Amino acid sequence: MVPTAWRPFLIFLPLLVLGPWSSVRGPNIPSIRVALLKNVPAVTLQGKELRIRLPEEKPVSYYLDSPVRVSAAAEGIQVGDQKYAYPQVRIQSLEKPIAIGSRQFEGTLEFHKTGDDSLLVLNDLSLETYLTGLVHGEIHASWPAEVIKAQVVAARTYALFRQEKRKQNKNSLYDLEGDQDDQVYVGSKGSADISVQKAIEQTHGEVLWFLGLYPAYFHSCCGGMTEKAEKAWGKKETSAQVADPFCKRSPFSEWELKLSTGDFLKKLRGHGLEGRHLKNISLERHDGSPRNAVAVIETDKMNLYIGATDLRRIVGYGKLKSTWFEVQHSPHSVSFRGLGYGHGVGLCQWGAKAMAEAGKSYQEILKFYYPKAVVRKLY
Numbered sequence: 243m244v245p246t247a248w249r250p251f252l253i254f255l256p257l258l259v260l261g262p263w264s265s266v267r268g269p270n271i272p273s274i275r276v277a278l279l280k281n282v283p284a285v286t287l288q289g290k291e292l293r294i295r296l297p298e299e300k301p302v303s304y305y306l307d308s309p310v311r312v313s314a315a316a317e318g319i320q321v322g323d324q325k326y327a328y329p330q331v332r333i334q335s336l337e338k339p340i341a342i343g344s345r346q347f348e349g350t351l352e353f354h355k356t357g358d359d360s361l362l363v364l365n366d367l368s369l370e371t372y373l374t375g376l377v378h379g380e381i382h383a384s385w386p387a388e389v390i391k392a393q394v395v396a397a398r399t400y401a402l403f404r405q406e407k408r409k410q411n412k413n414s415l416y417d418l419e420g421d422q423d424d425q426v427y428v429g430s431k432g433s434a435d436i437s438v439q440k441a442i443e444q445t446h447g448e449v450l451w452f453l454g455l456y457p458a459y460f461h462s463c464c465g466g467m468t469e470k471a472e473k474a475w476g477k478k479e480t481s482a483q484v485a486d487p488f489c490k491r492s493p494f495s496e497w498e499l500k501l502s503t504g505d506f507l508k509k510l511r512g513h514g515l516e517g518r519h520l521k522n523i524s525l526e527r528h529d530g531s532p533r534n535a536v537a538v539i540e541t542d543k544m545n546l547y548i549g550a551t552d553l554r555r556i557v558g559y560g561k562l563k564s565t566w567f568e569v570q571h572s573p574h575s576v577s578f579r580g581l582g583y584g585h586g587v588g589l590c591q592w593g594a595k596a597m598a599e600a601g602k603s604y605q606e607i608l609k610f611y612y613p614k615a616v617v618r619k620l621y
């Protein structure tokens with residue numbers, strides 16, 4: 243959940259095989275706007291009965307041939323052979339999902355011109371349908387039913403919470419990132435993942451609530467103690483720190499990472515580090531937390547202060563798995579030993595899994611990780 247820089251990238255992520263259920267629609271289900279692609283020059287769409295809608299005073303809508311290429315043009319947006327002098331157009335298929343490459347999207351796709359050669363592509367769809375497109379890592383489909391339900395309620399709450407936050411920022415065109423910055427979303431495709439679909443139906447409209455939508459963050463494994471949002475990323479948001487005895491048997495409850503000293507210094511060189519020889523690494527912890535706040539890297543030339551979360555990003559989130567670590571160094575190597583995987587805020591997925599295996603309900607799991615929040619049916 244690192245604040246996103248506006249950067250050009252395409253989201254190519256492993257697909258979770260999902261679908262083919264019909265899109266969930268209803269009068270009270272909120273819709274959600276997810277950023278799919280940023281700063282792309284063009285996108286090719288495929289679908290049946292594609293319709294374009296133009297933002298005129300009295301909106302105009304007509305059919306498009308498929309496949310159709312949508313690209314940024316100097317004077318607006320080009321769709322197939324037609325150029326439109328609008329900053330945005332919307333394309334939808336009333337019957338079927340729309341495909342971009344191997345990914346399929348329900349709802350409406352919206353194209354915004356963000357530069358002479360760049361588009362922002364959004365997916366505007368029902369929140370319940372969005373939940374079916376969250377990938378492994380966000381929702382573990384093969385786990386017990388109660389932990390899947392807990393994850394679905396947390397993911398639904400998180401999506402609405404982000405939407406509320408982004409609505410306060412009038413310039414924002416969308417509610418959620420479609421990648422790790424929020425929740426990894428790939429659209430729906432392939433054979434049905436019945437367990438996730440069931441959990442979505444059985445918890446329909448349920449969210450976590452405490453004086454409003456609860457900031458329902460979650461992560462892979464806390465390592466034995468969850469973390470307050472304020473300590474993890476300096477945001478004053480409601481959160482609790484709980485001692486978690488349940489995730490001990492997670493594959494990530496303990497980890498080690500060994501880097502050569504040369505590699506370690508090289509990684510930091512692009513982030514302000516000078517010097518050839520590593521003299522010392524010291525760590526400063528957050529008050530009342532086992533996690534590190536800051537690492538001080540001392541070389542022959544300087545002392546570099548770097549946030550522990552920034553250090554994770556630089557070394558790789560998948561390598562330096564959490565900010566709860568000790569470090570040792572020699573002239574040849576830098577060795578980290580740590581606990582947990584992820585930022586540690588909110589629900590610990592591996593702990594929640596063990597709770598479900600011990601017979602706890604999804605409500606009990608949610609109460610444990612979000613003690614102040616109650617489960618409330620919003621629609």
Ligand SMILES: [Zn+2]
Pocket residue numbers: 463464465466467486488489590592593
């Ligand atoms: Zn845990």
